[in-house]
Amino acid sequence: MALLIAASLVLLSFNPVQRNEYLASIYPEAKIKKSAYDESLNSNDCFVGYVYEVRNGSSLLECYFIKSMGYKDFVHYMVEIDCGSERIKKVRLIEEHETDDYGGYIREGWFLERFENLSLNHPTEIVKMHKENDYDIVAITGATITSLSAVKAVNLAMENYKN
Numbered sequence: 001m002a003l004l005i006a007a008s009l010v011l012l013s014f015n016p017v018q019r020n021e022y023l024a025s026i027y028p029e030a031k032i033k034k035s036a037y038d039e040s041l042n043s044n045d046c047f048v049g050y051v052y053e054v055r056n057g058s059s060l061l062e063c064y065f066i067k068s069m070g071y072k073d074f075v076h077y078m079v080e081i082d083c084g085s086e087r088i089k090k091v092r093l094i095e096e097h098e099t100d101d102y103g104g105y106i107r108e109g110w111f112l113e114r115f116e117n118l119s120l121n122h123p124t125e126i127v128k129m130h131k132e133n134d135y136d137i138v139a140i141t142g143a144t145i146t147s148l149s150a151v152k153a154v155n156l157a158m159e160n161y162k163n
Helices: 002-011 016-026 103-108 144-162
Strands: 031-035 046-056 059-069 074-082 087-095 125-127 136-138
Touching (some): 016 031, 016 046, 059 144, 074 144, 103 144, 125 144, 136 144
Parallel strands (some): 125 136
Antiparallel strands (some): 031 046, 046 059, 059 074
């Protein structure tokens, strides 16, 4: 946990060496290189900071460091896309300052796990109660804005991957 917190604080400075070290701590055997992204897809409330290609054995990932506006402030994510399956591999929370009572649930992992293995064929959509489609993400009750920040981050990573 301390390593994750330290890595999270380090990533805010966007120091390339520290980002590489963070990725290497997750994928120790991987070859990591910085990649390009489409800045025109960024908006004022959601934007890509950096993209890295991570080759881990025979698999290739693109890892997007994204800031997306939450309820109180920007929420920082790393969205991992598996290039072979063209699916979301994982969404990692890097840093957030959301309210503890509702938005803080984003820290618990179960919400971000909802994005795992989603196809890149359709953007994710936030729903309030019941998931009807594979790409629907049920919002955290009482924390719709925080939930929407994650949906925007994942969709921005998807758009950049496709371009």
